[in-house]
Amino acid sequence: MEKETIKLNAIINEEPAVLVYFKNNQCAPCIALRPKVQELIKADFPKLRLEIVDSMENPELAGQFNVFANPTLIVFFAGKESIRKSKYVSISELTGEIERLYTLMFD
Numbered sequence: 454m455e456k457e458t459i460k461l462n463a464i465i466n467e468e469p470a471v472l473v474y475f476k477n478n479q480c481a482p483c484i485a486l487r488p489k490v491q492e493l494i495k496a497d498f499p500k501l502r503l504e505i506v507d508s509m510e511n512p513e514l515a516g517q518f519n520v521f522a523n524p525t526l527i528v529f530f531a532g533k534e535s536i537r538k539s540k541y542v543s544i545s546e547l548t549g550e551i552e553r554l555y556t557l558m559f560d
Contacts, residue, residue, distance in 0.1 A: 457511055461504060466532045469558060470501045472551075473518070475525040477509040482541065483524040489544050490526065497548065498555050501528075530554050 465471050474490060476483035487505070494501050508515040508523055518527060520539075528536035528551060536550050 455513075457506075457514055458517055461506070461514060464502065464504060465529045468502045469531060470498075470555065471529045472501055472503050473527045473529070474503060474505045475508050475515055475518070475520045475523055475527075476505060477507055477523050479509075480523040486524055486542055486544075490547075493544060493548060498551055500559055501551065501555065528554075530558055 461473065465473070472490070472494065474487065476487060478484070491503065494503050506514055508520060508525075515521075518525075520527075522539045524542065525537070525539045526542060526547065527534055535554055536547070538547060
């Protein structure tokens with residue numbers, strides 16, 4: 454699992470914008486929210502890389518990022534955590550927060 458940590462940290466540090474989606478398959482909100490987040494990124498934020506992490510399969514990774522609830526979405530811009538949302542996530546609120554930072558970085 455250490456390899457997963459190294460890989461994710463490399464992605465966060467090398468990519469200009471990354472959304473890490475922590476989920477588990479026993480979590481109904483995780484299952485319902487994931488396609489909405491995927492569609493949001495595809496439609497509105499194509500330069501934002503999406504990484505999905507199963508917290509049950511990668512508990513060390515969840516621990517490293519202080520993820521204690523699912524779903525948890527962490528957005529990194531230029532390697533820095535910029536947005537963190539957990540449990541009940543509003544897509545419209547998430548969109549507004551990403552849009553502000555995304556526009557600063559890419560426009």
